[in-house]
Amino acid sequence: xxxxxxxxxxxxxxxxxxxxxxxxxxxxxxxxxxxxxxxxxxxxxxxxxxxxxxxxxxxxxxxxxxxxxxxxxxxxxxxxxxxxxxxxxxxxxxxxxxxxxxxxxxxxxxxxxxxxxxxxxxxxxxxxxxxxxxxxxxxxxxxxxxxxxxxxxxxxxxxxxxxxxxxxxxxxxxxxxxxxxxxxxxxxxxxxxxxxxxxxxxxxxxxxxxxxxxxxxxxxxxxxxxxxxxxxxxxxxxxxxxxxxxxxxxxxxxxxxxxxxxxxxxxxxxxxxxxxxxxxxxxxxxxxxxxxxxxxxxxxxxxxxxxxxxxxxxxxxxxxxxxxxxxxxxxxxxxxxxxxxxxxxxxxxxxxxxxxxxxxxxxxxxxxxxxxxxxxxxxxxxxxxxxxxxxxxxxxxxxxxxxxxxxxxxxxxxxxxxxxxxxxxxxxxxxxxxxxxxxxxxxxxxxxxxxxxxxxxxxxx
Amino acid sequence: xxxxxxxxxxxxxxxxxxxxxxxxxxxxxxxxxxxxxxxxxxxxxxxxx
Numbered sequence: 001x002x003x004x005x006x007x008x009x010x011x012x013x014x015x016x017x018x019x020x021x022x023x024x025x026x027x028x029x030x031x032x033x034x035x036x037x038x039x040x041x042x043x044x045x046x047x048x049x050x051x052x053x054x055x056x057x058x059x060x061x062x063x064x065x066x067x068x069x070x071x072x073x074x075x076x077x078x079x080x081x082x083x084x085x086x087x088x089x090x091x092x093x094x095x096x097x098x099x100x101x102x103x104x105x106x107x108x109x110x111x112x113x114x115x116x117x118x119x120x121x122x123x124x125x126x127x128x129x130x131x132x133x134x135x136x137x138x139x140x141x142x143x144x145x146x147x148x149x150x151x152x153x154x155x156x157x158x159x160x161x162x163x164x165x166x167x168x169x170x171x172x173x174x175x176x177x178x179x180x181x182x183x184x185x186x187x188x189x190x191x192x193x194x195x196x197x198x199x200x201x202x203x204x205x206x207x208x209x210x211x212x213x214x215x216x217x218x219x220x221x222x223x224x225x226x227x228x229x230x231x232x233x234x235x236x237x238x239x240x241x242x243x244x245x246x247x248x249x250x251x252x253x254x255x256x257x258x259x260x261x262x263x264x265x266x267x268x269x270x271x272x273x274x275x276x277x278x279x280x281x282x283x284x285x286x287x288x289x290x291x292x293x294x295x296x297x298x299x300x301x302x303x304x305x306x307x308x309x310x311x312x313x314x315x316x317x318x319x320x321x322x323x324x325x326x327x328x329x330x331x332x333x334x335x336x337x338x339x340x341x342x343x344x345x346x347x348x349x350x351x352x353x354x355x356x357x358x359x360x361x362x363x364x365x366x367x368x369x370x371x372x373x374x375x376x377x378x379x380x381x382x383x384x385x386x387x388x389x390x391x392x393x394x395x396x397x398x399x400x401x402x403x404x405x406x407x408x409x410x411x412x413x414x415x416x417x418x419x420x421x422x423x424x425x426x427x428x429x430x431x432x433x434x435x436x437x438x439x440x441x442x443x444x445x446x447x448x449x450x451x452x453x454x455x456x457x458x459x460x461x
Numbered sequence: 462x463x464x465x466x467x468x469x470x471x472x473x474x475x476x477x478x479x480x481x482x483x484x485x486x487x488x489x490x491x492x493x494x495x496x497x498x499x500x501x502x503x504x505x506x507x508x509x510x
Contacts, residue, residue, distance in 0.1 A: 100487035153487045338504050341479070342476050351489070368489075414499070436496065452468065
């Protein structure tokens with residue numbers, strides 16, 4: 001399967017099953033488009049007719065291009081067959097070990113963001129802070145159930161995890177004390193709204209956290225519209241200087257300033273550029289996930305402008321690479337030469353199997369987005385997974401098990417999509433949230449185009 | 462090739478043998494939290510490079 005498209009003056013061919021990316025001229029683009037459906041002689045006739053006014057396109061040129069295409073096919077870089085169907089079955093039957101836990105340390109928040117999927121941190125339940133006893137046991141649970149995995153990922157999440165600050169410090173200290181004994185390496189991520197950032201917190205997070213995610217939606221009026229304190233006051237003025245100071249002290253360590261865009265700011269590139277102009281250079285911006293009845297919910301009618309915005313973003317990133325002010329965008333960080341293996345591309349985020357979320361009470365869910373949905377309560381950190389049938393559902397769901405994914409050229413970039421999004425949109429984790437797929441495919445097209453532009457720029461230098 | 466430039470990419474089929482080790486970061490731990498994208502994950506398995 002291939003996907004061919006034109007963007008920003010480039011003709012791009014993506015070969016789905018090899019992962020190869022080609023940039024071609026008009027003639028090669030046209031021939032590749034016909035290649036699977038017409039004979040060589042028919043292609044030559046068609047091309048001679050199409051380019052009859054172009055003296056450079058001779059029959060010899062057309063046949064040479066056909067030979068080059070055949071060479072790419074022989075090298076397994078074009079029109080490659082799907083060799084992974086059996087592998088996808090093996091992955092569904094494999095024994096899995098837990099390698100990542102989302103620690104929902106605080107089911108409470110000091111902001112009251114209208115679009116919060118966690119219902120202002122409460123996850124449709126009671127407010128709570130995780131105790132150290134629960135946190136300690138959750139670390140032990142991970143150590144005991146992590147099998148061969150050496151790198152163990154822990155994400156402090158909420159609600160607002162800084163509202164559980166003392167417990168976070170204790171959990172980190174406890175986890176570190178166990179690394180040597182178990183031959184494991186903990187890698188921590190911390191997601192915060194920044195309201196409680198101070199010098200002590202900054203120093204600790206910059207020392208201990210491998211990654212920090214800072215929530216900022218962009219322009220002041222956009223951010224303050226939905227990210228307000230419980231008293232209804234906007235949080236932009238309070239957090240931006242704190243984030244700037246935090247980043248100044250962070251050095252080269254990983255972080256993301258992560259925003260959410262909604263129907264109210266479909267021109268979200270203005271927010272991304274605003275954040276970049278504030279001095280942040282590792283950015284992420286996600287479409288809002290919410291009930292379609294909400295006034296800020298994205299709609300089908302927003303899609304053309306959303307596509308346009310992703311193109312604007314890609315072009316601006318290319319321009320900034322040349323003129324300065326460069327930043328990275330999470331969804332455009334394709335690693336073509338050292339990216340994920342095929343197993344990762346098929347098995348996806350690992351929710352419900354390798355990745356679980358733990359509540360302040362020690363209850364286990366497939367991921368943070370399922371917390372509070374009792375039908376997905378899988379067990380707890382004392383008894384382990386008590387409902388293996390839920391785990392089996394997640395293990396058995398990937399891009400090879402979803403009918404809608406079979407003919408999608410992007411399936412090895414999204415693994416079949418987010419199970420939580422699928423559940424909320426279709427009622428099943430095996431469903432397909434087409435709106436999300438449309439956005440995803442556009443992002444892959446744009447990110448690939450950025451890679452093509454970088455390659456061409458490098459060749460010109 | 463005169464009319465085709467191929468970017469330097471990893472051949473996916475070559476990753477089958479040593480893939481699936483789980484050393485890489487769990488994708489939702491990075492920045493998205495509300496979507497699934499694995500293509501931007503960096504492989505941490507030296508055998509697979």
